[in-house]
Amino acid sequence: MEKAALFHLLLYKNYLCSMSTILIKSATVVNEHKQFIADVLVKNGIIELIDQHINVQADQEINAEGLYLFPGCIDDQVHFREPGLTHKANIYTESRAAVAGGITSFMEMPNTVPNTLTQQLLEDKYQIAAQTSLANYSFFMGASNDNLDEVLKTDIKNVCGIKVFMGSSTGNMLVDNPNTLENIFAHSPMLVATHCEDEATIKNNLEHYKQLYGEDIPVTMHPIIRSEEACYLSSSMAVELAKKHGTRLHILHISTEKETHLFDNTIALKDKKITAEACVHHLWFTDKDYETKGNLIKWNPAVKTEHDRDGILKAVLDGRIDVIATDHAPHTLEEKSQSYLKAPSGGPLVQHALPAMLELHHQSKISLEQIAEKMAHNVATCFQIEKRGFIREGYWADLVLVDLKSPWKVSTENILYKCKWSPFEGTTFQSKIAYTIVSGRIAWNNGNLIEGNTGRRLSFNR
Structure with missing residues (x-):
């Protein structure tokens, strides 16, 4: 397949994969100098709704009780x-x-x-x-x-x-x-x-x-x-x-x-x-x-x-x-x-x-x-990044769910860098990344990478 055709196929695949819904339930949202418990609905890559209780059927639902939701x-x-x-x-x-x-x-x-x-x-x-x-x-x-x-x-x-x-x-x-x-x-x-x-x-x-x-x-x-x-x-x-x-x-x-x-x-x-x-x-x-x-x-x-x-x-x-x-x-x-x-x-x-x-x-x-x-x-x-960096309705769903009470030790076995080392090797961190959502798709799920999709090019309000 020619390089240009492959490039457009990948873009289309990424678009199709983003056409889905994710419902995050009962997260402690950390955003814009506040903490509050809320549900967050993601649709087609975008944060559609942030509310105390959202009752819809989503393609994927994450029970985030006890987890902290940060902007990516x-x-x-x-x-x-x-x-x-x-x-x-x-x-x-x-x-x-x-x-x-x-x-x-x-x-x-x-x-x-x-x-x-x-x-x-x-x-x-x-x-x-x-x-x-x-x-x-x-x-x-x-x-x-x-x-x-x-x-x-x-x-x-x-x-x-x-x-x-x-x-x-x-x-x-x-x-x-x-x-x-x-x-x-x-x-x-x-x-x-x-x-x-x-x-x-x-x-x-x-x-x-x-x-x-x-x-x-x-x-x-x-x-x-x-x-x-x-x-x-x-x-x-x-x-x-x-x-x-x-x-x-x-x-x-x-x-x-x-x-x-x-x-x-x-x-x-x-x-x-x-x-x-x-x-x-x-x-x-x-x-x-x-x-x-x-x-x-x-x-x-x-x-x-x-x-x-x-x-x-x-x-x-x-x-x-x-x-x-x-x-x-x-x-x-x-x-x-x-x-x-x-x-x-x-x-x-x-x-x-x-x-x-x-x-x-x-x-x-x-x-x-x-x-x-x-x-x-x-x-x-x-x-001046366009529609990213905040947990807001209408913004891209770049989100991270963190467990603040899940200690883990940095070791060669869990280092993902190609160079396979870290200056933090041997350090025990108290907090673990539970989920990472990139442009509305889950990319990291409790220790597992979800591959097959790519991120998007950032754009700027200038």
């Missing part, structure tokens, strides 16, 4: 490694892990191979996802020092944003030309998401520690090499550029307490021009964990001090940081087992992000309502 998480930063790096992961395998973890939609980054620096390469990724992704999807257009014309062609209605690496990255994606940065910030037709670390500072720090340790730099030096100064210099520069040009800026994976003071919590989110993201690993681990986890928690930006971790959580809670994401970036264990200088940065997180945040809830560090806000509502608002 929207992860605004993942690296699913396709095309070009599929020995680590691909859109199919990682989207499976995402829905198992309660993430119903993702936005994927452009540092694949080849880098996503043209509109055709961007569209190629959408074609792959349309055929293989279990979750809903969008892909960032990549910026480089020399592709501004391509960047400006990006469709603001159908693409989540422009990604700018203001720090070292894969291939041709480091944007360090001041004129290029000025032009991107001045002319971008849509949200600009930035990775902020100052390359010159990192290089100077690295040379210093090479002089001290040679090629055997300990991983404990990682947060000192990729330092607070490197992060703050770059983040503050991005904020200055955005203020100068009126750019819609979103700074990814804030890793220092100092950076949190660059952001404002006195403006309603819908009116903010500058927003920020925290990642689960920066809310969980600290530099003390390098002794036991080593390269498994080597990320860029680095996991830093307890003071930084606690300061980031405080900024999440008080509204200076707007969303929580994963920066899911898998590598093989063989790659991670190399020496510090050779081991790549990044780790897998999508399957365990929501359980980890629910664990922080059990530790009285964050409320359930705030988890829904930071992992669903605010992501939809920041990116």
Whole structure:
């Protein structure tokens, strides 16, 4: 069968499979700063009715008594490694892990191979996802020092944003030309998401520690090499550029307490021009964990001090940081087992992000309502996602049912990432994902993936 015909057949199959009803009974709904018990009726992929008692015959009925119903998480930063790096992961395998973890939609980054620096390469990724992704999807257009014309062609209605690496990255994606940065910030037709670390500072720090340790730099030096100064210099520069040009800026994976003071919590989110993201690993681990986890928690930006971790959580809670994401970036264990200088940065997180945040809830560090806000509502608002991120009548049924009293231990046997490891391996979480519903179809049911359907392309109200 020709590729185009297969693509349309899959779309039609997905459409037919969504033409059904699901009735969720007696769930404790966590939505828009409230908790309440309700029934939810899903029809043809859409939330049709939310009421105290719904008495209809549905194709599928879920008894959700004692379970908590969240809007599906929207992860605004993942690296699913396709095309070009599929020995680590691909859109199919990682989207499976995402829905198992309660993430119903993702936005994927452009540092694949080849880098996503043209509109055709961007569209190629959408074609792959349309055929293989279990979750809903969008892909960032990549910026480089020399592709501004391509960047400006990006469709603001159908693409989540422009990604700018203001720090070292894969291939041709480091944007360090001041004129290029000025032009991107001045002319971008849509949200600009930035990775902020100052390359010159990192290089100077690295040379210093090479002089001290040679090629055997300990991983404990990682947060000192990729330092607070490197992060703050770059983040503050991005904020200055955005203020100068009126750019819609979103700074990814804030890793220092100092950076949190660059952001404002006195403006309603819908009116903010500058927003920020925290990642689960920066809310969980600290530099003390390098002794036991080593390269498994080597990320860029680095996991830093307890003071930084606690300061980031405080900024999440008080509204200076707007969303929580994963920066899911898998590598093989063989790659991670190399020496510090050779081991790549990044780790897998999508399957365990929501359980980890629910664990922080059990530790009285964050409320359930705030988890829904930071992992669903605010992501939809920041990116202006059409009819997702909330449990509302008329919205797409992206839903997650959670059992808060069902402990389970992360092990090799239950890890779904293609790389088959997790920095959370050996951790016992108190909460389990019971059901995940993606665009109105059940994708995860009490430990079982329901395959055969694909997610939908996200669209944006811009």
